[in-house]
Amino acid sequence: MTSVPVYEPPPQESPGRRLSTFFYRHPRVRLWTLLALPVAWLVLVYFGSLFVLLLSSLWETDPFTREVVHTFTLENFQRIFEQDVYRNVASRTVQMAVLVTIADVVLAFPIAYYMARVASPRTRDILVVLILVPLWANYLVKAYAWRTILSEGGVINWALDPFGLHFDGLSTVGLWLVFTYLWLPFMILPIYAGLERIPTSFLEASADLGGRSFTTFARVILPLAFPAIVAGSIFTFCLTLGDYIAPGLITSEQFIGTVIYNIRGEALPTAAAFSLVPIAVVVVYLLVARRLGAFESL
Amino acid sequence: MAPDAGAGAPDISVRGLTKRFGDVVAVDSVDLDIPAGEFFTMLGPSGSGKTTTLRMIAGFEIPDEGTIELAGQDVSRLPPYDRPVNTVFQDYALFPHMTVQANVEYGLMVKSVKKGERRERAAHALEMVRLSGFGDRKPSQLSGGQRQRVALARAIVNRPKVLLLDEPLGALDLKLRQEMQIELKSIQREVGITFVYVTHDQEEALTMSDRLAVFNNGKIEQIGPPAEVYEHPESEFIAGFVGVSNVIERDGRRYTVRPEKINLLEEGEEPEPRAHVEPGVVRDVQYVGPVTRYHVTLDRGGELQVLAQNLEEGSSEVLEVKGRRVRVEWRPGQESVIDEREGGSE
Amino acid sequence: MVESRLMRILLRGGAVLTLAFIYLPLFVIALYAFNRNVTQAWPIENYSTRWFSVAFHDPDVRDALRNSLIAAVGATAIALVLGTLASLAVSRYRFFGREVITFAVILPIALPGIVTGLALQATIIDVLGPLGIGFGLTTIIVGHATFCIVVIYNNAIARMRRTSGSLDEASADLGADNWQTFRYVMLPQMRTALLAGGLLAFALSFDEVIVTVFTSGAEQTLPIWIFATLARPDDQPIVNVVALFVILVSIIPVYIATRLAGSSGLTAERPKRSAVAANVPAP
Structure with missing residues (x-):
């Protein structure tokens, strides 16, 4: 290289470049220019709506006209706390959420373990896609498919019939099965990710120290995978809590979601008050999950 | 511009x-x-x-x-x-x-x-x-x-x-x-x-x-x-960061000398005229191929590292030096006075 | 390998069974779409494709499909803009309230859908109604866009985390202003992530029923049409066909998106509600 390096002056100022330079000198302005639209949208549309919902829960419903009257009252909260119907529905829903979570852990663990520690990398990738893709298949359609499968003339009873058995699928037990099905992938993926992060050397160390397979599992794998299980349970638990479509399709039993859905037309304030119940439960659950280290393993 | x-x-x-x-x-x-x-x-x-x-x-x-x-x-x-x-x-x-x-x-x-x-x-x-x-x-x-x-x-x-x-x-x-x-x-x-x-x-x-x-x-x-x-x-920091920290204190002042500037005198060997000479004991020896590193504890307090080229010696010979009494010498001007102000920094 | 041979065989069997369980309803619904009879008895006795043509010519189905497509495209477009802007801010700046942004983006999909739906319904009636805006496609799009932001956001953030921030600096250092850096360096880096996020947002919107029930009023999207038509036993064969169609329309973009995001991104960019907790910040 023979030429003596000479610095070339920058090209002429353009409006775009002037704006860039302005942003460079005022990084806060640049930041808020980026944030303005998304923040405005979320605040106006979403948090605004949640605020309206909260307000609605404090309004009265005229007992005769069923019109919402804009006067503040705590009557709605009084109602959902005092009337047995609401309490029973809430506790039934929480029980269902717990049972669904347990079933999903039991079903998810073996396949997640297989993916993380036994399958070849290629099989593993295929399995991840195979589990991920049905997650996105329309959830209403999946619930509807189960209604068809569980009904009197459906696949299940056709299969049980030769053994002289019968299963009343359109029941709370059936709903438990459907919920377990619907949220299963949400449990498999976090557990898989959690197990995959355990270094093989841990397990080898345990085996090396004379740990039997079961000991290794109970003393090493399970504690390490526990936060991932809690992470998965956030989905299975919270999604069960607020659902109204699957219960409506499978059973006539009432759950939090179906009650809110059914009364929203004639008693919006009560529905609004009742909808704060799943919010409260979810918040408590998330706080506990955070304590258990679930967020780090997501 | x-x-x-x-x-x-x-x-x-x-x-x-x-x-x-x-x-x-x-x-x-x-x-x-x-x-x-x-x-x-x-x-x-x-x-x-x-x-x-x-x-x-x-x-x-x-x-x-x-x-x-x-x-x-x-x-x-x-x-x-x-x-x-x-x-x-x-x-x-x-x-x-x-x-x-x-x-x-x-x-x-x-x-x-x-x-x-x-x-x-x-x-x-x-x-x-x-x-x-x-x-x-x-x-x-x-x-x-x-x-x-x-x-x-x-x-x-x-x-x-x-x-x-x-x-x-x-x-x-x-x-x-x-x-x-x-x-x-x-x-x-x-x-x-x-x-x-x-x-x-x-x-x-x-x-x-x-x-x-x-x-x-x-x-x-x-x-x-x-x-x-x-x-x-x-400063002491520089002495340590750019090279080995070879710091001793004499008469209330702190000095540093680079290890390769120091010479180990053998038994009976005459020091150079006007050189600074101090007796001590070889506490440790590290053989590093082309050179050997000696850690010498001085009788007047402090320790210095000395670096010597292995021109003729093999590893067994240099390692034998460990524990022996020796004298170290360096020419005047090889040592640097470290500013007292910096003495306590780090 | 620490696991014993027997253990591994058992695990493989369990995995196969679980997969069968996951796919069973999808296959059943696919088969029913070809059921010639109106009744939903199993086993299916006569197969036919006649209901495909009936469904295709059903005016309500066509309207619902048109609405679904418009809503999905509109919501995806809005979510792309908002999600990308938010991800740029959060990934390239440290600022007070950074975690709040992440939390706010995630919340619409983290809270039970019925809460979001009810809140939007209350707002449409009490706030938008008096302003002359009623239930319709606009309210559907606004609702969908709100919970689609997180999908774009998560995909973009995950990609930005994997690309070194020094690329932006190198570009500026070499003489590029912000726009040139965005166009020549950042956008090409983010392109596949945004495309994947966009496809997922499209599928999410196209499938949505829980919130849409509360925001749609008289307008019907395909899932809403299915939901409303389930009550009419005579129309079950058409529902079956539409159900199969809806599954395919959402599964295909998702499959492409998983390929785009790369298999390493699959777990990091777990979509839909899994994306939720992936970024739930410490309050």
Whole structure:
């Protein structure tokens, strides 16, 4: 290289470049220019709506006209706390959420373990896609498919019939099965990710120290995978809590979601008050999950 | 800006440069003058402020206080794209979605340099870093050393006034690093650009620099040519960081002597006239191939490391010295007085 | 390998069974779409494709499909803009309230859908109604866009985390201003992530029923049409066909998106509600 390096002056100022330079000198302005639209949208549309919902829960419903009257009252909260119907529905829903979570852990663990520690990398990738893709298949359609499968003339009873058995699928037990099905992938993926992060050397160390397979599992794998299980349970638990479509399709039993859905037309304030119940439960659950280290393993 | 604005003035002139991150003062009132064409190194441990200083010169950080002048122009508030400097990044920061050719042409492309000229200058630059013919490859298809050279070509092709290098050899293995040190130095001589080089490797700093500044706690502790900084460290920190901390206290003053300047006297051997001589015991011996390192505990207090070339001795002979009584000597003027003020720092 | 041979065989068997369980309803619904009879008895006795043509010519189905497509495209477009802007801010800046942004983006999909739906319904009636805006496609799009932001956001953030911030600096250093850096460096880096996020947002919107029930009023999207038509036993054969169609329309973009995001991104960019907790910040 023979030429003596000479610095070339920058090209002429353009409006775009002037704006860039302005942003460079005022990084806060640049930041808020980026944030303005998304923040405005979320605040106006979403948090605004949640605020309206909260307000609605404090309004009265005229007992005769069923019109919402804009006067503040705590009557709605009084109602959902005092009337047995609401309490029973809430506790039934929480029980269902717990049972669904347990079933999903039991079903998810073996396949997640297989993916993380036994399958070849290629099989593993295929399995991840195979589990991920049905997650996105329309959830209403999946619930509807189960209604068809569980009904009197459906696949299940056709299969049980030769053994002289019968299963009343359109029941709370059936709903438990459907919920377990619907949220299963949400449990498999976090557990898989959690197990995959355990270094093989841990397990080898345990085996090396004379740990039997079961000991290794109970003393090493399970504690390490526990936060991932809690992470998965956030989905299975919270999604069960607020659902109204699957219960409506499978059973006539009432759950939090179906009650809110059914009364929203004639008693919006009560529905609004009742909808704060799943919010409260979810918040408590998330706080506990955070304590258990679930967020780090997501 | 005229190409030779303020001829004779330093290329880079930094005054009172300060940068805080929260409560941490990363760079604390730094002054620097770097003349045109110099290979200048900023040396220091991590967190000493050298990289932050470099990033402020490049324009990636805005100083809280102080000014930066490049060739007489105050650039303190100019964005990176308006500064006549280019940077070679520690992780190279090659654009992974572009070919080597497109990477090297990038600076010219965004400045709307015509395509023909772009081609020609990129080819020149690649030739200079010995990568002609690699233009169609993607960065992912190159070795670490090759990527490093692409990063260099991509910067130099813009003909900056100053080239900033942020630990550019940090990711390379020792052998490649030593080759690249020589190559970088020769490229710098060829293009005549001012190089500002950041490293934590004292050997690298000593080998390559015309002058170096040693950073500690956001401040420059000493600035000067390599030999001066090495042989006459002005503080205990420098004595330890640039070389081995060989500090003893005599008559209330603290001194340091470089281990290779000290001679071990054998039994009955006459010391040189006017040499400083002290008796002691060899506490430990480390045989390191071409040299041997002796740790000598002195009778008057303190310990010194002594480095001796293994001209004739084998490992078994030198190891036998352990535990023996010896005398150490060095010529007057080899020792440096360490400023007492710095004695307690660290 | 620590696991014993027997253990591994058992695990493989368990995995196969679980997969069968996951796919059983999808296959059943696919088969029913070809059921010639109106009754839903198993086993299916006569197969036919006649209901495909009936469904295709059903005016309500066509309207619903048109609405679904408009809503999905509209919501995806809005979510792309908002999600990308938010991800740029959060990934390139440290600022007070950064975690709040992440939390706010995630919340619409983290809270039970019925809460979001009810809140939007209350707002449409009490706030938008008096302003002259009623239930319709606009309210559907606004609702969908709100919970689609997180999908774009998560994909973009995950990609930004994997690309070194020094690329932006290198670009500026070489003379590019913000726009040039965005166009030549950031956008090409983010392109596949945004495309994947966009496809997921499209599928999410196209499938949504829980919130849409509360925001749609008289307008019907395909899932809403299915939901409303389930009550009419005579129309079950058409529902079956539409159900199969809806599954395919959402599964195909998702499959492409998983390929685009790369298999390493599959777990990091777990979509839909899994994306939720992936970024639930410490309050």
